[in-house]
Amino acid sequence: MLEVNIDHYLAGNLEQRARLEGLKDHFPIVAHGVGLSLGTDGPLNYAYIDDVIDALERIGATWYSEHLAWTGVPGCELATLLSLPRTQAVVEELAGKIQTLRSLLPVPFYLENIVDYLEFADSVIEPSEFFTMVCERGGAGILLDAENLYTNELNNQVAARDFVNQLAPGSVKAMHVAGGVRNKGLFVDDHGHAVPDAVLPIVKYICERQWPGVIILERDSRLDAEAEIAHDIHRIAALVEQINRQAEAQNSANAYAHAEPS
Amino acid sequence: MPSLLERQQRLAEFLSDPKQYNNAAEAERLARELDIAAGARLGAAGTMAANKRLGKIHAVLPKTMEILGPGARHVFDGFAHHYPPTSISRADNAHQFMEYLEQAEDIEAPEYILDVAKFEITRWRIIVMFDPAIMVGIPIADSLPSTALVRRAPPVALIVLDHDVRCLFEGDGDGSRQEPDRRLVYIAMSGQGEGLPPRVFELDACLYDAVGRMEGWKTAASWSKEFATIEVPDIEALHSIGLIEFKS
Numbered sequence: 439m440l441e442v443n444i445d446h447y448l449a450g451n452l453e454q455r456a457r458l459e460g461l462k463d464h465f466p467i468v469a470h471g472v473g474l475s476l477g478t479d480g481p482l483n484y485a486y487i488d489d490v491i492d493a494l495e496r497i498g499a500t501w502y503s504e505h506l507a508w509t510g511v512p513g514c515e516l517a518t519l520l521s522l523p524r525t526q527a528v529v530e531e532l533a534g535k536i537q538t539l540r541s542l543l544p545v546p547f548y549l550e551n552i553v554d555y556l557e558f559a560d561s562v563i564e565p566s567e568f569f570t571m572v573c574e575r576g577g578a579g580i581l582l583d584a585e586n587l588y589t590n591e592l593n594n595q596v597a598a599r600d601f602v603n604q605l606a607p608g609s610v611k612a613m614h615v616a617g618g619v620r621n622k623g624l625f626v627d628d629h630g631h632a633v634p635d636a637v638l639p640i641v642k643y644i645c646e647r648q649w650p651g652v653i654i655l656e657r658d659s660r661l662d663a664e665a666e667i668a669h670d671i672h673r674i675a676a677l678v679e680q681i682n683r684q685a686e687a688q689n690s691a692n693a694y695a696h697a698e699p700s
Numbered sequence: 701m702p703s704l705l706e707r708q709q710r711l712a713e714f715l716s717d718p719k720q721y722n723n724a725a726e727a728e729r730l731a732r733e734l735d736i737a738a739g740a741r742l743g744a745a746g747t748m749a750a751n752k753r754l755g756k757i758h759a760v761l762p763k764t765m766e767i768l769g770p771g772a773r774h775v776f777d778g779f780a781h782h783y784p785p786t787s788i789s790r791a792d793n794a795h796q797f798m799e800y801l802e803q804a805e806d807i808e809a810p811e812y813i814l815d816v817a818k819f820e821i822t823r824w825r826i827i828v829m830f831d832p833a834i835m836v837g838i839p840i841a842d843s844l845p846s847t848a849l850v851r852r853a854p855p856v857a858l859i860v861l862d863h864d865v866r867c868l869f870e871g872d873g874d875g876s877r878q879e880p881d882r883r884l885v886y887i888a889m890s891g892q893g894e895g896l897p898p899r900v901f902e903l904d905a906c907l908y909d910a911v912g913r914m915e916g917w918k919t920a921a922s923w924s925k926e927f928a929t930i931e932v933p934d935i936e937a938l939h940s941i942g943l944i945e946f947k948s
Contacts, residue, residue, distance in 0.1 A: 449789060451828070473788060479705035510785075511705065514712040517788045518749040523704065555745045556711075557737040560701070624744050 440465040441654050444502070445473045447493050455496070462498035468612070468654075469499035469545075470581075477508030477522045482535055487542060494545055501611070503548040503581045506532070506572060523558035524568040529575065536576025548581040548611050549573050553589045553627050554596075565596050566604035579611035584644060585627050585656075588637045589618060592625045598640045602647060610648035615641055615674060616656040630659035633670045638677055645681045653678065707734045714742065716784045718777040721746025750776070753785055753793055760794035760824045763868055764801075764817045768809055775807055791828075794821050812863035812875045819865050822857045826886045846921035850935055852914035853945045857886045858903075866900065883908035887942045899942070911943055920946070 440461055447458050447469075461467060474486060494502055507519040522528050540547050551569050563571070573580055582605070587598035617631035633655070641653070655670055702710070714720045714730055721727060721743050731739025754776050758765050765772045779800040785793060798817040801807065861882045867873030885908070887899045903911065910926055923935055938944045 445788065479703065479708055508708060511709045511712045513786060514709075514716060514784045515786060515788050516712055516715055516749045517752050517785065518715075518745065520711070520715075520745070528704070555741055555748070557741070559735040559737045622744060622747075624741075626748065 439468060439652060439654070441468050441470050441656075442497055442499065444469045444471040444490055444493050444499075447497060448473075448489055459496050459498075467497050467499050468652075469494055469497065469502045470550075471502065471504045472509065472517070472519070474504045475507070475509040476504060476532060476535055476539075477506065477520075477528075478511055479508075479531070480512070482538060487539065491542065491544060494543070499545055501546045501548055501579075502543060503550055503612070505550045505552050506569060507552045519552045521552065521554040521556045521558070524561035524563040524565065526563070529563070529568065529571045532572045533575035536572070536578050540577055546611075547578050549576070549578040550581040550583055550614065551586050551601075552583070553586045554594055555624070557594070564604075565590070566601040569601075570604055570606065570609070573609065574606070580605060580609045581612050581614060582610045582644060582648070582650065583614040583616070583627075584637055584640045585614065585616040585618060585633070588634065588640055589625045589627050599643055602640075602644055605648065607648070610644065610650045612652040612654060613641065613644060613650045614654050614656050615670075617670070628659065629656045632666050633673065638673060641674065642677055642681060645678070701735065710734060711736075713784065715746040715749050717781050718746065718750060719781045721750075722777075749785075750780060753780065756790040756793045757797045760790050761797065761817055761820045764797075764813060764820055767813055767816060771808055775801075775804075775809070778804060778807075791821065791824055794824065810876060812865055815861045815863045815865045816868060816875060818859055818861060819869065822859050822886055823869075826855060826857050846919060846924070848920045849917040849947050850914070850920050850923050850939075850944055851917045852911055853887070853942060855887060856911075856943055858908060858912055859884055859886075870900075881905075885911070885943065911938070914944060917947070 442458055442461070447455060450458065469490075471490065474483065474490070476482075490502065493499075505519050506522070508522060509519060510516045522532075536547065536549070549569075549572065551565075554565065561568075569580075572578070582602075584598075587596075587601055590596045590601075591598045615633055615637060616627055616629045617633045618625055618627040618629075619631050620626070644650070645653075653674055655667070655674060657667060661667075710730070711734065714726075720730075724740070724743065727742040728739040730736070731742060736742070754773075757776070768775055776797075779797055782804075783796045783800055786796075787793065794817075798814070798821055801809075801814050801817055807813075861884060862878060862880045863875055864873060864877040864879045864882075865875040866884070867877075868875040883903050883905060884900055885903050913926070914923065920935060935944060939946060
């Protein structure tokens with residue numbers, strides 16, 4: 439499976455778009471966006487959504503995902519995913535927008551958790567509860583970013599496993615894994631370095647409870663570090679294999695226990 | 701308490717301006733005003749946003765940034781203070797940066813830096829952004845039918861430079877030699893692929909101006925009248941070097 443950044447597609451010329459469209463002949467394609475800014479306090483950007491819908495059909499994406507975040511306001515585009523105040527009013531506003539968005543999209547919509555670099559003092563809802571409320575009320579599946587959970591654990595002391603425990607079984611449809619780097623006391627998910635070893639136990643924890651079926655390694659920069667990327671893929675694949683073996687062993691043990699005469 | 705949109709507008713303004721987010725006292729003041737915990741994080745968030753924007757500009761204008769050298773970050777900070785980011789596009793941010801270089805008076809950089817930026821942004825638009833020409837071709841027999849439609853080919857860009865900055869990209873030289881009013885044309889080649897240099901050559905002023913006017917489709921007959929006053933080539937010759945395209 440290949441995840442296409444829908445904003446790269448939209449910014450591409452005809453030749454670049456044609457190359458991305460051709461990928462569906464070789465891989466199952468899913469689409470991920472950073473330009474919708476769902477959390478901007480204002481109406482949805484319908485012109486952008488029309489472009490996304492057209493792009494989804496052209497690249498043959500089987501789902502479209504975005505972030506629980508805002509990235510700018512009219513006239514100022516920061517291109518950085520920023521947090522929102524975790525209030526009931528924001529939950530309702532976002533859920534309504536997501537319902538509208540889903541009614542327009544030709545494919546399922548998934549929402550991704552972000553790294554919280556900002557914290558609003560009027561936030562009254564816990565991060566995991568806020569995320570699940572928005573997803574449930576908006577009807578969005580969850581794209582869970584294990585790296586972002588790890589980063590929030592390091593920077594904000596929000597326990598990754600507690601966050602995962604709050605999610606309804608079966609709600610996680612896919613997972614992101616990425617690397618980051620420490621910068622001036624903060625861990626930053628720059629998608630340009632190796633996946634930290636400490637992220638893999640979080641990935642395992644998520645898989646054991648949710649088994650999303652799809653794990654996507656995100657990589658936006660230092661793409662020439664091929665050995666590092668290959669090593670990340672190898673480590674994730676080995677982890678998945680280990681989880682599958684454990685699940686099979688558990689299933690066999692359960693089947694044996696059921697088959698035993700009482 | 702201001703509305704969420706008002707808080708976001710104030711934050712966007714703050715986080716896009718290094719003069720604000722690099723000021724710890726200002727960050728603490730804004731954090732109190734907008735009810736944000738850990739005001740110190742505002743500086744980090746601003747730096748992250750700035751790094752992304754700087755990366756976009758660097759992708760389009762690598763030589764310009766190289767010439768600016770260690771002072772590039774200082775120039776960027778001055779730029780970001782005056783030019784809020786209005787787009788996620790690399791080319792748009794680079795174009796804003798070029799505008800800043802054109803207008804700012806206190807930048808410590810060689811005089812030819814603006815021509816380098818112009819050269820690079822035109823290359824970028826040609827190589828990365830322009831679509832290959834979609835020729836709805838008609839055979840050119842002995843002469844082009846006067847009813848055929850002609851226009852400047854989409855993957856063609858025209859710029860005027862005052863310094864010999866081509867040598868920075870194509871050969872030896874430091875780009876500082878003055879060559880006022882040099883009119884250059886860039887042509888991206890169909891199927892050339894991303895990252896390969898376009899063809900670049902110089903046009904004389906009359907031809908440059910005429911080609912500059914050829915944006916929309918017009919009949920070959922009407923363009924022929926346009927070119928009748930110019931010594932240089934007829935439109936079929938312009939077609940042969942890729943400057944214009946035809947359709948029936």
